[in-house]
Amino acid sequence: MIKHAQAGWLVDNLCTAVLLFDHESRLTLINAAGEHLLSASARKLLGRAPAELFRDTALATALERVQASGQAVTEWGVDLTTPWGTRISLDFTAAPLFQGTRVLHILVEMTNADRYRRVLRDEAAATQQNAIRSMLKGMAHEVKNPLGGIRGAAQLLERELPEYAEYTRLIVDEVDRLRGLVDRMLVPNYRPHKRTINIHEVLEHVRTLVSAEGPPTLTVERDYDPSLPALLADRDQLIQAFLNMVRNAVQALCGIGKVLLRTRADRQVTIGVNRYRMVIRIDIIDDGPGVPAEVRDDIFYPMVSGRADGTGLGLSIAQALIYGHGGLIEFTSKPGETRFTVRLPTL
Numbered sequence: 001m002i003k004h005a006q007a008g009w010l011v012d013n014l015c016t017a018v019l020l021f022d023h024e025s026r027l028t029l030i031n032a033a034g035e036h037l038l039s040a041s042a043r044k045l046l047g048r049a050p051a052e053l054f055r056d057t058a059l060a061t062a063l064e065r066v067q068a069s070g071q072a073v074t075e076w077g078v079d080l081t082t083p084w085g086t087r088i089s090l091d092f093t094a095a096p097l098f099q100g101t102r103v104l105h106i107l108v109e110m111t112n113a114d115r116y117r118r119v120l121r122d123e124a125a126a127t128q129q130n131a132i133r134s135m136l137k138g139m140a141h142e143v144k145n146p147l148g149g150i151r152g153a154a155q156l157l158e159r160e161l162p163e164y165a166e167y168t169r170l171i172v173d174e175v176d177r178l179r180g181l182v183d184r185m186l187v188p189n190y191r192p193h194k195r196t197i198n199i200h201e202v203l204e205h206v207r208t209l210v211s212a213e214g215p216p217t218l219t220v221e222r223d224y225d226p227s228l229p230a231l232l233a234d235r236d237q238l239i240q241a242f243l244n245m246v247r248n249a250v251q252a253l254c255g256i257g258k259v260l261l262r263t264r265a266d267r268q269v270t271i272g273v274n275r276y277r278m279v280i281r282i283d284i285i286d287d288g289p290g291v292p293a294e295v296r297d298d299i300f301y302p303m304v305s306g307r308a309d310g311t312g313l314g315l316s317i318a319q320a321l322i323y324g325h326g327g328l329i330e331f332t333s334k335p336g337e338t339r340f341t342v343r344l345p346t347l
């Protein structure tokens with residue numbers, strides 16, 4: 001049995017938001033997770049009715065039903081908006097607490113459905129990433145093995161039949177190109193050599209490279225949070241990953257438009273099954289036409305490209321490199337705003 005004084009402390013340490021309403025449906029207790037969910041302090045919230053906590057009626061209706069029936073009510077995936085305009089997707093249960101036969105209080109437990117869905121989605125992304133990696137590894141191996149033999153045979157032929165050198169050269173060159181391609185596909189399997197790095201130094205390096213390639217009608221701007229901590233990461237791999245994403249943005253812009261590199265700190269973030277106190281978020285935003293609908297679902301798979309001269313390797317390599325750092329790339333896209341978001345955990 002826990003003592004009453006400890007109960008408050010326990011409730012405050014729950015991840016689930018707990019709200020207690022009295023028989024007049026006024027909020028009489030809210031825990032820390034509840035304050036976090038509603039983005040407001042208990043002081044501001046206590047005494048309010050459900051209609052004053054959310055613009056929508058779902059919670060008020062649920063409380064009325066509990067009052068009337070004396071039975072608990074559960075709702076899944078309800079979209080609610082706070083008075084200050086934050087939209088949250090919630091699962092909640094409202095349960096009656098009786099005194100005799102009278103409903104004295106109603107206890108409401110809420111969990112953020114978005115977070116749960118996010119975990120599921122991240123797990124799916126991780127599974128996909130592992131599948132891609134083993135497929136690439138197997139394929140690269142199969143392609144690479146005979147290449148050595150073909151190259152050697154072509155060189156022998158060239159020595160024996162110098163009059164066909166034009167053709168044997170072609171074979172050797174194409175074999176080398178294929179080998180380079182396969183090696184690039186294998187890059188994500190190299191273990192990262194982690195050092196203390198500054199994310200802004202990496203991004204500035206990418207910005208310099210890309211700015212030099214593009215016409216002056218194309219700008220790469222930045223909006224950095226200078227207070228971000230250092231990262232333990234492989235500088236070359238991060239440069240490669242960001243270069244792939246920024247180049248895509250530049251290519252989508254076809255010579256005119258704006259790319260924005262933004263950095264921020266996100267607190268209490270779940271990536272896959274791991275929860276981090278803080279992660280670094282990097283957004284690569286462009287005002288181009290958006291990701292073509294036909295590649296949208298498969299964009300992180302190798303060989304998926306929306307461009308005639310694309311290899312479709314850029315994003316799968318970027319995702320593998322970021323994944324190797326415990327992070328994840330996601331994107332949202334509509335005409336005029338495409339955003340690739342990279343989350344990297346800090347220590």
Ligand SMILES: Nc1ncnc2c1ncn2[C@@H]1O[C@H](COP(=O)(O)OP(=O)(O)O)[C@@H](O)[C@H]1O
Pocket residue numbers: 244248249250252286288289290291292295299304305306307309310311312313314315316338
């Ligand atoms: N910022 C962007 N805007 C529009 N489309 C994009 C963007 N980034 C990626 N894409 C789409 O995703 C596809 C896959 O990208 P990627 O894996 O780098 O391969 P590639 O660039 O060789 O085509 C691109 O061909 C393009 O259609």
Ligand SMILES: [Mg+2]
Pocket residue numbers: 244247248310313314315
């Ligand atoms: Mg690309």
